[in-house]
Amino acid sequence: MKWKKPSEELSQFLDENIASFNVRKKKMFGCPVYFVNDNMFAGVFQNDIFIRLSEPDRIEIISKYDEAMPFEPVKGRIMKEYIVLPDSLYNNAEKFMEWLNRSFQYVSSLPFKKTKQNKK
DSSP, X not given: OOOOOOOHHHHHHHHHHHTTSOOEEEEETTEEXXXXXXXXXXXXETTEEEEEOOHHHHHHHHHHOTTOEEOOSBTTBOOTTEXXXXXXXXXXXXXXXXXXXXXXXXXXXXXXXXXXXXXX
């Protein structure tokens, strides 16, 4: 599969919707991603928005939306706990924010991730 740059429209959409959250934005492999306590929370990859969810929330979103799927940035490499949001949520601000909030609450509950930078 050929690598695509992240969608500018989706990047801006996520940036605007995430503005009220206390997160840190970084770029990973040219893609905008957002962190809470140094744990990845959400991001844009090619033409998709992905978020990190608890197991019950992952089961629920996959059962409610046929297009929701595990985040697999490289074929055969599924990222545990991450889900690609269905396009239909982009047009439903209330539902989109509900899932973004669930993700934020879950990731906020995780322990602060130790990285090389913050071990000092």
